[in-house]
Amino acid sequence: MTKTYREERRLNWGEADPAGTIYAPQAIDFAIQAVEGLWREAIGATFRDIQRTRRLAAPWVRTDCEFARPLFAGDRYALDAAVAKIGNSSLTYRVRAATEDGTLLFAATLVSVVIDMATMRPAAIPADMRAGFERYVNAVDAAS
Numbered sequence: 001m002t003k004t005y006r007e008e009r010r011l012n013w014g015e016a017d018p019a020g021t022i023y024a025p026q027a028i029d030f031a032i033q034a035v036e037g038l039w040r041e042a043i044g045a046t047f048r049d050i051q052r053t054r055r056l057a058a059p060w061v062r063t064d065c066e067f068a069r070p071l072f073a074g075d076r077y078a079l080d081a082a083v084a085k086i087g088n089s090s091l092t093y094r095v096r097a098a099t100e101d102g103t104l105l106f107a108a109t110l111v112s113v114v115i116d117m118a119t120m121r122p123a124a125i126p127a128d129m130r131a132g133f134e135r136y137v138n139a140v141d142a143a144s
Contacts, residue, residue, distance in 0.1 A: 002137055002138055003042075003082075008078045010075065011075050013074075015073070021071060021072055027097070030095075031079070033079075038136060042083075055116065057117050060112050061112065061113050062110065065107070066108075071106070080095070080098070084109070086130060089115075089122035090112065090113045090114070095108045095110065
């Protein structure tokens with residue numbers, strides 16, 4: 001059974017632009033935070049934990065965000081994150097932000113590549129990490 005990581009939030013005034021709607025780069029930041037939450041659930045570690053304990057990192061090589069409706073300061077919303085694809089060293093994530101009634105606000109696709117910090121070259125995703133991420137594959141469709 002696949003899982004989805006869910007994080008419920010409220011857009012704060014400082015995260016909005018002068019019009020009172022989400023400052024566009026914040027959507028990518030929120031998506032990255034949701035992916036790190038997925039990591040905590042899936043593998044029991046944060047990005048920094050993996051750097052410290054395994055000398056691996058997972059820098060972003062692609063980020064994409066499509067906005068469907070405005071998100072205003074004070075609005076409540078939920079972020080749902082899942083893994084869309086697992087490669088040898090890459091992970092593709094989908095993050096969907098929606099209102100409490102399920103109305104899509106924005107959808108993001110992010111791709112990271114696991115690298116060996118000593119060589120700064122791609123590294124295979126360790127088997128235990130892969131197994132954790134596999135529980136979250138295709139659990140959310142950011143395109144909907």
